[in-house]
Amino acid sequence: xxxxxxxxxxxxxxxxxxxxxxxxxxxxxxxxxxxxxxxxxxxxxxxxxxxxxxxxxxxxxxxxxxxxxxxxxxxxxxxxxxxxxxxxxxxxxxxxxxxxxxxxxxxxxxxxxxxxxxxxxxxxxxxxxxxxxxxxxxxxxxxxxxxxxxxxxxxxxxxxxxxxxxxxxxxxxxxxxxxxxxxxxxxxxxxxxxxxxxxxxxxxxxxxxxxxxxxxxxxxxxxxxxxxxxxxxxxxxxxxxxxxxxxxxxxxxxxxxxxxxxxxxxxxxxxxxxxxxxxxxxxxxxxxxxxxxxxxx
Amino acid sequence: xxxxxxxxxxxxxxxxxxxxxxxxxxxxxxxxxxxxxxxxxxxxxxxxxxxxxxxxxxxxxxxxxxxxxxxxxxxxxxxxxxxxxxxxxxxxxxxxxxxxxxxxxxxxxxxxxxxxxxxxxxxxxxxxxxxxxxxxxxxxxxxxxxxxxxxxxxxxxxxxxx
Ligand SMILES: Cc1cc2nc3c(=O)[nH]c(=O)nc-3n(C[C@H](O)[C@H](O)[C@H](O)COP(=O)(O)OP(=O)(O)OC[C@H]3O[C@@H](n4cnc5c(N)ncnc54)[C@H](O)[C@@H]3O)c2cc1C
Ligand code: FES
Ligand code: FES
Numbered sequence: 001x002x003x004x005x006x007x008x009x010x011x012x013x014x015x016x017x018x019x020x021x022x023x024x025x026x027x028x029x030x031x032x033x034x035x036x037x038x039x040x041x042x043x044x045x046x047x048x049x050x051x052x053x054x055x056x057x058x059x060x061x062x063x064x065x066x067x068x069x070x071x072x073x074x075x076x077x078x079x080x081x082x083x084x085x086x087x088x089x090x091x092x093x094x095x096x097x098x099x100x101x102x103x104x105x106x107x108x109x110x111x112x113x114x115x116x117x118x119x120x121x122x123x124x125x126x127x128x129x130x131x132x133x134x135x136x137x138x139x140x141x142x143x144x145x146x147x148x149x150x151x152x153x154x155x156x157x158x159x160x161x162x163x164x165x166x167x168x169x170x171x172x173x174x175x176x177x178x179x180x181x182x183x184x185x186x187x188x189x190x191x192x193x194x195x196x197x198x199x200x201x202x203x204x205x206x207x208x209x210x211x212x213x214x215x216x217x218x219x220x221x222x223x224x225x226x227x228x229x230x231x232x233x234x235x236x237x238x239x240x241x242x243x244x245x246x247x248x249x250x251x252x253x254x255x256x257x258x259x260x261x262x263x264x265x266x267x268x269x270x271x272x273x274x275x276x277x278x279x280x281x282x283x284x285x286x287x288x289x290x291x292x293x294x295x296x297x
Numbered sequence: 298x299x300x301x302x303x304x305x306x307x308x309x310x311x312x313x314x315x316x317x318x319x320x321x322x323x324x325x326x327x328x329x330x331x332x333x334x335x336x337x338x339x340x341x342x343x344x345x346x347x348x349x350x351x352x353x354x355x356x357x358x359x360x361x362x363x364x365x366x367x368x369x370x371x372x373x374x375x376x377x378x379x380x381x382x383x384x385x386x387x388x389x390x391x392x393x394x395x396x397x398x399x400x401x402x403x404x405x406x407x408x409x410x411x412x413x414x415x416x417x418x419x420x421x422x423x424x425x426x427x428x429x430x431x432x433x434x435x436x437x438x439x440x441x442x443x444x445x446x447x448x449x450x451x452x453x454x455x456x457x458x459x
Contacts, residue, residue: 001320005299008319008365038361039342055366104432109355191431
C-alpha cells in the first residue's frame with residue numbers, strides 16, 4: 001500500500017460533508033479530483049487521518065448561466081467538462097481558452113475547478129484565470145458562508161484563506177465587459193507539464209479605440225498567481241499597439257514578477273519568456289477586443 | 298489492518314464485489330487483487346500514463362484513484378478492449394501492424410487514452426494525435442510509430458463505421 005492508512009467517508013450531501021469536516025478539521029482532507037492530493041499521499045508527503053471524498057456531491061458539479069451574463073460554476077466540476085461546455089465558451093472565453101493547458105486529458109478528467117483553486121499552486125493555470133477575471137469564491141462551513149474575491153483568496157505558496165473547516169463550494173464568474181478581448185498563453189517543456197511561465201491578458205477598448213482597462217496575470221513567477229498592475233495601468237489611455245505592448249511587457253517582466261531559477265530554466269530566461277509571452281497575449285487580446293467590437297478598426 | 302469498505306464495480310463488463318481498504322489504489326486493486334496485470338504502473342504520481350484506464354468511459358490515472366472510488370462505477374482496462382481472444386481492437390491491430398510498441402510497458406495506457414480520443418476525434422491530424430499523447434511516456438519508440446499506428450487505426454475505424 002502506498003498511502004498511509006486513513007479513515008474514509010464519501011458523504012452524499014454537502015451538509016454532511018461540512019459536518020464531518022467541521023468535526024475533523026485538523027486531521028481531515030477533502031478529496032476532490034485527487035490529482036494533487038493522491039500523489040502526495042502516495043509519497044506519504046501527506047498523511048491525513050481522514051479522507052472526505054467529495055465525488056458523490058453531484059450538486060457541486062454544474063455550470064449555470066446567471067441573468068447578468070456571468071456564470072456560476074460548482075467546485076466539483078471537472079476541468080475536462082469545462083473544456084466541453086458551450087456556456088463556458090460563450091461567457092468565460094478566457095477560462096475556455098485556458099483549460100486545455102491544464103495538465104493532460106487524463107488528469108483533467110478527474111481534476112476539479114475547486115481542487116485546482118484550493119490547491120493554489122503558483123504554477124497552475126486556473127488560479128491565474130480566477131484572478132484575471134475577478135472570480136468570487138463561495139466558502140462554506142456548517143451554518144455559515146462567506147464570499148471571497150480571488151485577489152484575497154491566494155495568500156501564499158499552496159496557501160489560501162480557506163479555514164481548515166471550510167470548503168470552497170462554487171465560484172461566480174462576472175460577465176465579460178463589452179469590447180473586451182482575452183488571451184492565455186504559456187511555455188512548458190511539453191504540452192501538459194507545469195509551465196515555466198504563463199500569462200493571461202485582458203484588454204477593454206474605450207472610446208476612440210484606446211485602452212480603457214487591461215489586466216495581466218502570470219503563473220510560475222512567484223508564490224501566488226502574480227498580477228502586474230503597473231504594466232496593465234501603463235496601457236490605459238494608450239493606443240493598443242506594438243509600442244505600448246513592449247513597454248507593458250518590459251514593466252511586467254522587468255520589475256513586477258519574481259521568477260526563481262530551477263532545473264528547467266534560469267530566472268533570467270523566465271523573464272525573457274514573460275516579455276515575449278506578454279506581447280503575444282496582448283496582441284491576441286487586442287485583436288479579439290476589436291473583433292468583439294464588430295471588427296471595424 | 299484498518300477499516301474496510303464494500304466496493305462493487307463493473308470491470309470489463311463484469312460485476313465485482315470486494316471488501317477493500319480505502320488506501321488501496323485502483324491500479325493495485327486491478328493488478329494485485331484481480332490479476333489484471335495489463336494495466337502497468339510506472340511512476341505512481343500521475344506523470345507516465347502507464348496506468349491509464351477508462352472510468353465511466355473517461356481515461357483516468359488508476360494510480361491517482363482509490364479503488365473505493367470505483368464503487369458503483371464502470372472500469373475498462375486493456376483486457377476488456379479486444380472483442381474476443383481471436384480478434385484485436387482496431388487500435389491494437391494498428392499498433393501491431395505499424396510497430397507501435399517495443400517493450401510494451403506504455404502500450405496499455407496509450408491504448409486506453411486513445412480509444413476514447415478516436416471516438417471523439419474520428420479524423421485527427423498528426424498534431425492532434427501528438428497532443429493527445431502528451432500524457433503518456435514511451436521510452437522505446439520515439440513516438441513516431443505510435444502516431445503512425447493511431448492514424449492508421451483512425452482510418453480503419455472510419456472505414457468500419459462508415
Ligand atoms: C502529472 C500531473 C500534471 C499536472 N499538471 C498541471 C498543470 O499543468 N497545471 C495545473 O494547474 N495543474 C496540474 N496538475 C494538477 C491538477 O490540475 C490537479 O488536479 C489540481 O491542481 C487539483 O485539483 P483536484 O480536483 O485533483 O484536487 P485534489 O487533489 O483532490 O485536492 C487538492 C487540495 O485541495 C483541497 N481541496 C480540493 N477541493 C476542495 C474544495 N472544494 N474546498 C476546499 N479544499 C479543497 C484538498 O483537500 C487538497 O488539499 C497536474 C497533476 C498531475 C498529476
Ligand atoms: S503509474 Fe500512474 S501515471 Fe505513472
Ligand atoms: S514501448 Fe517501451 S515504453 Fe513504450
